[in-house]
Amino acid sequence: MKLLVCGGAGFIGSHFARLRAREYDDEVVVLDKLTYAGREENLRDLADAPGFRFVHGAIEDADAVADAVAGCEAIVNFAAETHVDRSISGPEVFLTTQMNGTWTLLEAARERELRYVQVSTDEVYGSIDEGSFTETSPLDPSSPYSATKAGADLLVSSYTHTYGLPTAICRGSNNYGPFQYPEKLIPLMVLNALHGDPLPVYGDGMNVRNWLYVEDFGRAIGTVLERGATGEAYNVGGPGECPNIEVVRRILELTGRDESLIEYVTDRPGHDRRYSLASDKVRTLGWEPRMRFEDGLQRTVDWYRENSWWWEPIRSGEYRAYYERHYGRALRD
Ligand code: NAD
Ligand code: DAU
Numbered sequence: 001m002k003l004l005v006c007g008g009a010g011f012i013g014s015h016f017a018r019l020r021a022r023e024y025d026d027e028v029v030v031l032d033k034l035t036y037a038g039r040e041e042n043l044r045d046l047a048d049a050p051g052f053r054f055v056h057g058a059i060e061d062a063d064a065v066a067d068a069v070a071g072c073e074a075i076v077n078f079a080a081e082t083h084v085d086r087s088i089s090g091p092e093v094f095l096t097t098q099m100n101g102t103w104t105l106l107e108a109a110r111e112r113e114l115r116y117v118q119v120s121t122d123e124v125y126g127s128i129d130e131g132s133f134t135e136t137s138p139l140d141p142s143s144p145y146s147a148t149k150a151g152a153d154l155l156v157s158s159y160t161h162t163y164g165l166p167t168a169i170c171r172g173s174n175n176y177g178p179f180q181y182p183e184k185l186i187p188l189m190v191l192n193a194l195h196g197d198p199l200p201v202y203g204d205g206m207n208v209r210n211w212l213y214v215e216d217f218g219r220a221i222g223t224v225l226e227r228g229a230t231g232e233a234y235n236v237g238g239p240g241e242c243p244n245i246e247v248v249r250r251i252l253e254l255t256g257r258d259e260s261l262i263e264y265v266t267d268r269p270g271h272d273r274r275y276s277l278a279s280d281k282v283r284t285l286g287w288e289p290r291m292r293f294e295d296g297l298q299r300t301v302d303w304y305r306e307n308s309w310w311w312e313p314i315r316s317g318e319y320r321a322y323y324e325r326h327y328g329r330a331l332r333d
Helices: 011-023 039-044 062-070 086-088 091-114 144-163 185-195 214-226 244-253 294-307 308-315 318-327
Strands: 002-005 025-034 053-055 073-079 115-121 165-171 198-201 208-215 232-236 241-245 264-266
Touching: 002 011, 002 062, 011 039, 011 214, 025 062, 053 062, 053 073, 062 091, 073 091, 073 214, 086 144, 091 115, 091 144, 115 144, 115 214, 144 165, 144 308, 165 214, 165 241, 185 198, 185 294, 185 308, 198 244, 208 214, 208 244, 208 294, 214 232, 241 244, 241 294, 244 294, 308 318
Parallel strands: 002 025, 002 073, 025 053, 073 115, 115 165, 165 232, 198 264
Antiparallel strands: 208 241
């Protein structure tokens, strides 16, 4: 299949592009705006994959989309502004990418009658104290990030309802693994621990996330692309439900550091307490997670330890300024 992977230079999109090109022999075209989170280095091993093409452009730019989509049979959309804290300090770009961008892609799919898969998040359901969300749970997002992701999901559903476009939505829980930008909890804590920087834990550290290894999410999205029913949403939850402080302690153990590095900091405004997804529906399509959290975390820590070529330019660039602004302290060199 020839696939347009939007946002394929980011964390999850690059794993998905690699998986489809290497294991499924798909021809992959990546369209990516290369924001601070998107990096061509994430795709460098795909340069020689048959039919691989990289197009630098935004999903809200109809001309760039028309160029990238030529000859493709399906669109999988990962492109998004993805960090909750950045959505709180500067929501505007979240609206442009999530709303205008998704709309532009849906129009391109409609014009060409293409299959369309939207990559979404458990955060659209909001927080849940007990039990798990199913696909029929009401959408109740809390942050500008999750609200714009929920808005995009509703727009996608409307294109099936109104125009009969063959869409599906995949809602994943918190992903982790190699190539994740270090603004997110796990890579941030791993790199700070490796450098001896304090580990900033929000609030009481008891917020719970449902950790999913990135390759498991990529395989779930492929399953939904191939076998998901038109107009349906599929939850994809990971096997590792864990309070943040427990994740941080495991990282300290894996990096050989002690708990004196933990620093409790001011909580995120509107911080969702717990996410939890019931994934029975995607399991009926034949998917299940392969990676246990303890194994995936070990593999992730090893990857960051061995791949300083990847994170060194990040820690000395935009991220350093972002970190100082957000946490009010400098990173060590
Ligand atoms: P990421 O921030 O690592 O990557 C996002 C990519 O999108 C980057 O390459 C960026 O350059 C690109 N992009 C941003 N705006 C764009 C635009 N306007 N046009 C074209 N490209 C643009 O994000 P990620 O963690 O890989 O997340 C990918 C998708 O998966 C997102 O839609 C996110 O909402 C969803 N998701 C993420 C998680 C998670 O835990 N990271 C979990 C569930 C769902
Ligand atoms: O649930 C899926 C979502 O997971 C995705 O849709 C988002 O794109 C992705 O960013 C992620 O959102 P979270 O807000 O859950 O992830 P983040 O890594 O930012 O934070 C995870 C938890 O760790 C959360 O409870 C906040 C906490 N945290 C985070 C940071 C960055 C800290 O305690 N300290 C920190 O410095």
